[in-house]
Amino acid sequence: MTVRVAVIGPGRLGQALARRWVEGGFELLGFLGRRAGSAAEAVRFCGAGRVLAGPAEAHRAHVVLVAVGDQDLAAAVAAAVAAGTPRRCALWLHASGFHDLAVLAPLAAHGCRTGSLHPLCPIPDPRTGHRLLAGQPAVLAGGPRSLRLLRLLATRAGLEPYVLGGLDRAAYHAACALAANGATALADLARLAFAAAGVSGTGLAQRFATALARAALDASAAAGERALSGPVARGDAAVLAAHLDALGRADPRARAAHRALMAHAVRMAEAQGLPAERVAALRAALAAEAPRG
Ligand SMILES: NC(=O)c1ccc[n+]([C@@H]2O[C@H](COP(=O)([O-])OP(=O)(O)OC[C@H]3O[C@@H](n4cnc5c(N)ncnc54)[C@H](OP(=O)(O)O)[C@@H]3O)[C@@H](O)[C@H]2O)c1
Incomplete structure (x- = not known):
């Protein structure tokens, strides 16, 4: 089955990771941004996907990366839940090193799989980040239903996955x-x-x-x-x-x-x-x- 990915937050990390996933063989559904034009820039950078009209469109993906800034994560999750019923089996993940999975609880309550994939890599801009991500470690968190797909997402992006218990985030x-x-x-x-x-x-x-x-x-x-x-x-x-x-x-x-x-x-x-x-x-x-x- 082809894994279809949507990205909410077409910023530095969202673009860099999405381009690596496209190169790794995933289908990119598209990007949802906040600023006019930011999702279109991301589509151009990745050479794939399209501009999504709203959070409801992300519900068509198997995997949704919420790559907004740490301070916007809870609001973006709330907007996604308010926009429609998420697919029960979809995996929603964030890439934050700071947040645990509690911020994704509204999605878990709808039966979604939740997780996080935090690349240990500075991403000052999408192009540099896309280059630097290769071979970097990534810390994964998620339940048993999520971890297999999270590992696949990490390895297809060229990252080295680690699952660590008991982290003080x-x-x-x-x-x-x-x-x-x-x-x-x-x-x-x-x-x-x-x-x-x-x-x-x-x-x-x-x-x-x-x-x-x-x-x-x-x-x-x-x-x-x-x-x-x-x-x-x-x-x-x-x-x-x-x-x-x-x-x-x-x-x-x-x-x-x-x-x-x-x-x-x-x-x-x-x-x-x-x-x-x-x-x-x-x-x-x-x-x-x-x-x-
Ligand atoms: N950059 C790094 O070095 C790095 C490394 C590892 C992990 N991370 C993690 O990656 C995540 C993103 O960081 P970043 O550095 O990529 O941030 P960023 O460059 O500031 O990008 C954030 C993006 O989120 C968008 N956004 C904010 N609220 C939104 C909403 N409600 N709906 C849709 N889009 C929204 C912004 O859109 P507009 O542009 O349209 O305003 C922007 O494109 C964070 O969790 C961070 O901790 C970052």
């Missing part, structure tokens, strides 16, 4: 934001720090920041906490103090971020056996006030 989503949005913000601070240090030339500060960050993340993937290198790993408090001074002169926000991150790096180095007097010297450098002026 807010804490899980905070960890996602720390890893993804934190890395993006850190890369930007590093770009600004390179530029302030005199690294000029078109895009060179950006290239230096992301090349180094990418290599460090590769090292972390291979060696975990053993990947720590640099002055803190060596226990060099004088260099750490000089770094904090230099960053403070260029941009106090970069100094504050470096100080917070290096406080954790010192804990990592200590756990790996850095001698106590070096740990104490590093902590003293971190505790020093920023120079004035």
